Amino acid sequence: MTRRPGRAVSALVAALVLAGCRAPADPPDRDARGPSHDTGTAADLLVADPCADLVVIGARGSTQDVGRNLGVGTEVRVTVEQLARRLHARSGTTVHVDPVRYDSAATPTAAGFLRNTAAGGALALQRLSTLADRCPDSRFALVGFSQGAHVVHTAATSVPSALVPRVVLVAMIADPSHNPDDPIARYSYAAEPTPGHGRLGAGPRIPDDLRRAAISFCVAGDAICNDRGAPGSGQSPTHQHFYEKTSTARVTADRLDRVLRAQGV
Structure with missing residues (x-):
């Protein structure tokens, strides 16, 4: 028998959506403020070949x-474009983006939110398995923002053991289930990682065999991933606007590149 979330959890999810996990209407593939990268176009940085050297399975907010935005949301797109720039510059690695086509619509209940993220996690794993079979030489990254970060977090806890060696990056940007006690890499765009848990509480730790590939991003002013008070309190405009900036995406990509370098990518 499946337990239905209680009122407290429903309140947390409602607050999560109302306080900023709902992303603003995102611009088309070319940002209205100009290209999200320094030169060239997205087509120059990302390839259509689903069997690229690095396949990014991305989840939008x-x-x-x-x-x-390639189906992955502004924040993931601009970050992956910046990462592709770095990979091209040092190794010629090709990058393809594959979106997780889950239902990311706002829901009024905890049950709906958690059902959507669970379905998104399952779809991400399904896509990972399919592409791994089809593309024996590809390696894979799971990257998500906000609700999409929760999708990635969910998927990462259940990656089949046979596929774990091929997953070289698990990146959670502004994860509402951010766990400050998880011994993975964490980055706050400052000297010290953020100390708070996610708005949904601290999620499960990333499995030991994927810890080498995992990194969580959370800036101090983002109450979705750094909820310092009672869960669900406060607004978070930072959550909606910080990670999509080109300057932020460059820093995020630098950290992702460090993870990939450590694994020989």
């Missing part, structure tokens, strides 16, 4: 349009 709440309410972001799967028909825009």
Whole structure:
């Protein structure tokens, strides 16, 4: 028998959406403020070949349009473009983005939110398995923002053991289930990692065999991933606007590149 979330959990999820996990309407593939990278176009940085050297399985945030930004949301797109720039510069590694086409619509209940993220995690794993079979020479990254980070967190806890060696990156940007006690790499765009848990509470630790590939990003002003008070309190405009900036994406990509370098990518 499945237990239904109680009122407290429902309140947390409602607060999560209302306080900023709902992303603003995202721009089309070319940012309205200009290219998200320094030169060239997205087509120069990312390839259509689903069997690229590095396949990024990306998950967008709440309410972001799967028909825009490569289906992965502004924050993931601009970050992956910056990462592809770095990979091209030092190794010629090709990068392909594959979106997780889960239902990221806002839901009024905890049950709906958790059902959508669980389904998203299952879809991400399904896609990972399919592409791993089809593309024996590819390696894989799981990257998500906000609700999409929760999807990635969920998927990472259940990666089949046979596929673990091929997963070289698990990146959670502004994860509402951020766990400050998880001994993975964590980055806050400052000297020290953020100490708070995610708005949904501290999620499960990333499995030991994927810890080498995992990194969580959370800036201090983001109450979705750094909820310092009672869960669900406070607003978080930082959550909606910080990670999509080109300057932020460059720093995020630098940290992702460090993870990949450590694994020989």
